[in-house]
Amino acid sequence: MTPGSIAILGAGPVGLEAALAAAEAGWAFTVFESSSDVAGNVRSWGHVQLFTPWSMNVSSRVRARLAEVGREPPNGEEYPTGDQLVDQVFEPLAEAPEISPHVQLDTRILEISRDGLLKNDEIGTGVRARHTFRLLVRDAGGQERVEYADIVLDCTGTYDNPNALGLGGIAAPGERAADDYIIRRIPDFEAPILKGDAPGWGGMRILLVGSGHSAQTVARDLLGVIERVPETRVTWTIRSASPTFGAVENDALPARDSLVEQARALAYGSDSPFDVRLGRSVHALETGPDGIIVSLRAEDGSIEHVLVDRIISMTGSVGDARMYRQLQVHECYATSGPMNLAAALLASSSADCLTQESQGADTLKNPEPDFYILGSKSYGRNSTFLLRVGWAQVDEVFSLLGTSPPVVPAHA
Ligand SMILES: Cc1cc2nc3c(=O)[nH]c(=O)nc-3n(C[C@H](O)[C@H](O)[C@H](O)COP(=O)(O)OP(=O)(O)OC[C@H]3O[C@@H](n4cnc5c(N)ncnc54)[C@H](O)[C@@H]3O)c2cc1C
Structure with a gap:
């Protein structure tokens, strides 16, 4: 890698934003993306x-660049799907000549260190900044190699690291054994559930x-499944006995508002087609010939059982911190986000993601020099991250880095 170079980890919305900012500012950079596409x-x-x-899902930087190549995406108040966003924004952006040659697909970052230093070396001496980053990467064929960089932007998101299903956020007994029957990403109910299944979820428990x-x-999509196949049985279990579903008074985002309203109707309505179990968490799982017996524990300690074919676990996700175990990253003990940003977010303590603004360039700094966690990963367990916060973070990091690479390489 070129001296004075940036490694951007993850070609998601924020990683690609950072790539364009790096290209515009004249930095040498490489984007490492674990998937086979951006x-x-x-x-x-x-x-x-x-x-x-x-209008809220495309940054002005990206919009301007795509307009230059005649591929400006819509800018109205319609709501895209994730696929439309990738097709109309992120793929065309990644094809731009200043970005495309610098993206390595099918390349997963496994671990990051400082070349020649351990985590507890050179604490607060300034010497760490003179040792290049050493990244262990794995390609699609499983081949491992080392890459080097002077600045690292970790934009790997959280979605690859779902939380456990069990009570207290740890795996329930039997959860690992039942893993084949647990879906941890939002399913496409038009597609087969798991390899080997017939398409469709109709009739399942x-x-x-x-x-x-x-x-x-x-929950909204399962309503459609029940409409198509009324024999389908859905049990919806929620840890809180009186969930608010993140309702925001006079919500300025109508799509979110209607999602919340529908959830409330399903959970509290007397004619709900779901069996709703409020104030209950997953205590244990047992996989048997007739399905999975799930023990649900109520707040008073009482246990009830449900027999199901599939479990959809929507218990959130937190970014992978293992990859920077050898770096001096100060994590918040409560949210797992980088400390400065986590403290600023806790202080602002707004539950509505729409009111989230970036918290300022200094909150992105770590004790580890030149290592920045950006995008949804930077929010740790806080789920209020919005794309536009990511755009602001990228602006702030590049304002810290300056608009041109250093003349003298920072290698040790
Ligand atoms: C279902 C859903 C709906 C959402 N809706 C909205 C919305 O309406 N509006 C909004 O503003 N926000 C929304 N968000 C929140 C947020 O904006 C998105 O999660 C967004 O994708 C975050 O972008 P990111 O670049 O930080 O992370 P990601 O999109 O997660 O990108 C991370 C990238 O890094 C790659 N990667 C992961 N690990 C590695 C590794 N070890 N090595 C190399 N590459 C790696 C991944 O493959 C991925 O491409 C939504 C989130 C979800 C999950």
Whole structure:
């Protein structure tokens, strides 16, 4: 890698934004993407409609660049699906001549360190900045190699690291054994559930776990399955006895508002087609010949059992921190986000993602020099991240880095 170069980890919406910013500012950079195409995570929920409209989903930087090549995406108040966003924004962007040669697909970052230093070396001395980053990467064939960079932007998101299903956020006994029957991404109900299944979920006994917007999306889609095949049985279990579903008063995002309203109707309505179990968490699972017996524990400790064919676990996700175990990253003990940003977010403590603004360039700094966590991963367990926060973070990082690469390489 060229001295004075940037490694951008992940070619999602924020990684690609960073790539364009790097290209515009004249930095040498490489984007490492684990999927076989860009925006792999968005593609995996590509059938889902966003709750923010086109006007909020494309940065001005990207919009201007795509306009230059005659591919400007819509800018109105319609809601794209994830697939439309990838097709009309992220793929054309990745094809731009200043970006395309610098994207390595099918390349997963496994671990990152400072060349020649351990985590506990050179604490606060300034020496770490003079040791290049050493990245262990794996290609599609399983071949491992080392790459080097002077600046690392970790934009790997959270979607690859779903939380466990069990009570207290750890795996329930039997959860690992039942893994083949647990779906941890928003399913496309038009497609086969698991390899070998016939298409469609109709007629199955399904347990839905969680109450966030992803769970609400699944609940809405399951209504359609029940309409098509009324024998389908859905049990919806939610940890809180009185979930609010993240309702926002006078919500300015109508798509989100209607999702929440529908979830409330399904959970509290007397004519709900779901069997709703509020105030219950997954205590244990047992896989047997007739299905999975799920033990649900109520707040008073009582246990009840449900027998299901499939479990859809929508219990959230948190970015992978193992990859930077050898770096001096100060994580928040509560949210797992990088400390400065996590503290700023806790202080602003807004539950509505629409009110989220970027918290300023300094909150993106880590004790590890030149290592930045951006995008949804930077929010840790806080689920209020919006794309437009990511655009602002990219602006802020490049304002810290300056608009041109250093003349003298920072290698040790
Ligand atoms: C279902 C859903 C709906 C959402 N709807 C909205 C919405 O309406 N509006 C909004 O503003 N936000 C929305 N969000 C939140 C957020 O904006 C998105 O999650 C967005 O995709 C975050 O972008 P990102 O670049 O930070 O991460 P990601 O999109 O997750 O991109 C990370 C990239 O890194 C790659 N990667 C992961 N690990 C590695 C590794 N080790 N090495 C190399 N590459 C790696 C992944 O394949 C992926 O391409 C939604 C999120 C979800 C899950």
